[in-house]
Amino acid sequence: MLRRQLITLRRFYSKKAATKNVLDLKDRGFFQDIFPDNAGPQIKSLFESSPQTVYAGFDPTADSLHIGNLLVIMGLLHCQRSGHKPIALIGGATGLIGDPSGRKTERNQLGETVIEKNLDGIKSQIDRVFKNHENSHWDKSKGDLKELKIVNNIDWYKDVGLLEFIANMGRHFRMGSMLSRSSVQSRLTSESGMSFTEFTYQIFQAYDWLHLYKTFNCRFQLGGSDQMGNLMSGHELISRVDTRCNVFGVTLPIITTEEGDKFGKSAGNAVWLDDEKTSPFAFYQFFVRTPDSEVEKLLKLFTFLPLKEINQIMEEHKRVPELREAQKVLAEEVTTLVHGEQGLKTAEKVTSALYKGSIDALGELNYKDVKQTFAGATIVEILAEPGISVLDLAMKAKCFPTQSDAMRIISAGGFYVNQKRAQNIAEVITQGIHILRNGLTLLRVGKKNFYIIKWIH
Numbered sequence: 001m002l003r004r005q006l007i008t009l010r011r012f013y014s015k016k017a018a019t020k021n022v023l024d025l026k027d028r029g030f031f032q033d034i035f036p037d038n039a040g041p042q043i044k045s046l047f048e049s050s051p052q053t054v055y056a057g058f059d060p061t062a063d064s065l066h067i068g069n070l071l072v073i074m075g076l077l078h079c080q081r082s083g084h085k086p087i088a089l090i091g092g093a094t095g096l097i098g099d100p101s102g103r104k105t106e107r108n109q110l111g112e113t114v115i116e117k118n119l120d121g122i123k124s125q126i127d128r129v130f131k132n133h134e135n136s137h138w139d140k141s142k143g144d145l146k147e148l149k150i151v152n153n154i155d156w157y158k159d160v161g162l163l164e165f166i167a168n169m170g171r172h173f174r175m176g177s178m179l180s181r182s183s184v185q186s187r188l189t190s191e192s193g194m195s196f197t198e199f200t201y202q203i204f205q206a207y208d209w210l211h212l213y214k215t216f217n218c219r220f221q222l223g224g225s226d227q228m229g230n231l232m233s234g235h236e237l238i239s240r241v242d243t244r245c246n247v248f249g250v251t252l253p254i255i256t257t258e259e260g261d262k263f264g265k266s267a268g269n270a271v272w273l274d275d276e277k278t279s280p281f282a283f284y285q286f287f288v289r290t291p292d293s294e295v296e297k298l299l300k301l302f303t304f305l306p307l308k309e310i311n312q313i314m315e316e317h318k319r320v321p322e323l324r325e326a327q328k329v330l331a332e333e334v335t336t337l338v339h340g341e342q343g344l345k346t347a348e349k350v351t352s353a354l355y356k357g358s359i360d361a362l363g364e365l366n367y368k369d370v371k372q373t374f375a376g377a378t379i380v381e382i383l384a385e386p387g388i389s390v391l392d393l394a395m396k397a398k399c400f401p402t403q404s405d406a407m408r409i410i411s412a413g414g415f416y417v418n419q420k421r422a423q424n425i426a427e428v429i430t431q432g433i434h435i436l437r438n439g440l441t442l443l444r445v446g447k448k449n450f451y452i453i454k455w456i457h
Contacts, residue, residue, distance in 0.1 A: 020082050021047045022054075022250075027307065028300040030075070032225045035232060035249035043248050046219065047082070051146065054079040054220040055087035055212055057153075057205065058126070060095040060118030061110070064274035065125050067286075068224070068255050070338065071301060073126060075222045075252055076148075077133055081304070085146045087218060088126045089208060090119055092154030097201050123150055125273045132340045137304055149216070153208050169207055172240040173233070178202060181229035202233040209234035210241060218247075225251045255301070273338055279372035280339045281354075284347035287331035288324060292317075295326045303333040359418050363436035370440055370452055377450035384435070384455045390417065391425035393434075397443055397451045409445065416444040 021044050025031060034040060046052055056072045058065065065073075076086040095115050110118070130148045138145060178184065181202065187194035212218035221231055231249030238247050271286050272278040278286075290298055295317070299310045317326035335344045346365070350373045353362035362370075371379070380397045388396075391406055394415060400406035409415055410425050417434050418441060435441055441453040 020084075022079050022082050022084070023047070025078055029297060030078070030252065030301060031250055032253045033228065033251045035228065035235060035251075039246075039248055042246065043220075043250075047084070051084050052079075052220055053085040053087060053212075053216050053218040054222060055089055055209070055218050056222040057089040057091055057094070057208065058122055059091040059098075060115050060122055061098075063118045063121035064272045064277050065122055066270040066272050067302075068270075070129075070273065070334075071252055071255055072222060072224065073129055074302060075250075077130070077304075079220075079222075080130075080145050080148070081138070083146065085149070085216075086130075087149045087151060087212060087216065089212070090122055090126075090150065090152050091208075092116075092119055092152045093157040094153060094201065094204050094208070095119075097197055097204060119152065121274060126150060128340075129273070129338055132337050136336050136341060151212070153204075153211075156211050157204075165207075169203065169237070172237050173203060173206075174236075177236065178233070181233070183226070183229050202230050205230045206234040206237040209247070210238050213238055213242075213245065213247060219245075220247070221249050223249070223251055224254050226254060227251060253301075275339060275343065275372075279350075279369070280335060280343040280347040281350035281369070281373050283338065284331045284335045284344070284351065287334055288327045288351075290327050290330060292321055292326075295330060299326065299330050302337075303330065305329075305333070353419065359420070359433075359436065362418055362442060363438055365440075366438060367440065367454070370438075370442065374442065374450040374452060377452050379452045379454065381454045381456055384457050388429045389425065390415070390422050390427045390429065393417075393429055393441070393453070394443070397453060399443060399445050399449075399451055414446055418442050419444070 023031065023034070023040065023043055034043065054076065056076055058069060058072075073088075076088060080086045092115060095110060095118070096112075127148070127150065134140075134145060178199070179188075183202075184194060184199065187198070209218070209221055221234060223231055228249070228251055231251065235247055235249060238245055270278075271283060275283075287298070287302075296310065296314050299305060299313065300307070303310075305313075313326050313329055317324075331347075332344060335347050339347070346369055349361045349364050350369060353359075353365060354373065365373070371377070378397070382393070382396050390410065391403070394400060394406045394410065395403060399415070400409065406415075407425055411423055413421050413423050415422050418436065429435065429441075435455055439455050439457075441455065443451040443453060445451075
């Protein structure tokens with residue numbers, strides 16, 4: 001009830017224009033640190049005086065981003081909502097090197113073909129999230145948003161010679177500073193050590209920022225808190241090249257599980273932005289399952305709802321926490337941002353089909369949705385013939401090793417057709433009841449053994 005009552009209010013408030021000073025988001029727990037650490041007043045003055053250019057980088061280490069990356073995208077969106085100019089840098093060049101930050105071992109080297117595929121996937125995801133934001137979370141009467149610019153750093157490295165780069169840029173880096181970075185120190189003392197390739201990563205990321213500063217007057221870089229060393233390297237390089245310049249780094253918190261583990265592909269628990277890797281339903285359910293202890297924090301980080309509204313949502317949630325209304329608000333907002341209104345509808349249909357046993361909702365799902373929802377289910381194609389009984393279907397789908405097992409388990413209530421218990425072995429399979437509008441039938445034996453039937457006519 002609460003969630004439905006608040007939809008109109010949330011849409012109104014979340015579309016309101018934000019303050020120009022992005023650092024005000026610190027009240028949401030959004031920013032962790034700034035660099036230099038005494039630059040707050042100067043940053044505030046710049047943000048409030050004119051539109052600033054802000055960038056964040058994404059290396060193509062996989063063909064999809066995950067929710068850890070989504071927080072950085074949220075940072076760019078907040079900047080855009082505040083009237084500033086966002087740049088998303090995708091690392092076609094730095095992806096070949098590999099960022100050592102937060103890693104215990106060196107990344108596996110990726111080939112150019114793999115990197116190209118990864119770049120395409122990441123670019124389309126970033127673009128999609130920004131478009132979903134504009135369509136669902138921004139009131140255009142407040143004015144036009146500054147256009148997102150997506151750049152690939154291979155474009156400015158491909159024509160730079162090695163000797164030229166070392167001669168012109170290498171002289172601005174100091175070994176003491178480079179060796180002192182936490183990402184370097186932790187690896188130098190580890191068993192695996194650090195390769196020269198990884199050691200140079202901070203040089204290339206620093207040069208990226210210098211290039212964007214010269215080309216787009218980009219004074220701000222966003223990154224996770226594990227990127228502070230790379231931000232500092234960029235700040236030092238630009239300050240040495242242009243002593244008149246002032247540039248600033250802003251870090252965001254790292255999203256972790258209740259146990260303190262970082263969400264990410266390296267940890268094996270990534271929730272992907274690609275709907276082929278994590279379906280809209282699984283994505284939605286991830287946020288619905290957010291622990292009560294975490295939901296307020298994630299509402300502040302992953303939605304544009306004002307703090308006043310979040311406080312009201314949490315007050316209602318605490319009265320009846322078993323309804324998980326705060327988690328549903330969170331899931332709805334984030335799923336809409338990443339997968340659009342249609343993705344949210346799909347997630348809600350699957351939720352209804354899976355947890356409420358709704359035949360209508362199950363029948364509205366396409367084959368891809370069903371396959372993703374019931375990952376690991378056995379898929380069987382069966383010719384649609386008149387007179388097939390429940391027992392016949394169970395045997396054709398090989399749900400049971402023998403017919404006697406089938407008769408015993410079905411009669412005992414351990415067999416389900418489209419999430420409804422089917423105990424009559426002689427019941428005839430009929431269109432619209434057993435065969436859904438999408439031409440599928442979902443069988444289940446016990447609690448976890450699913451079979452997807454594709455009917456051939």
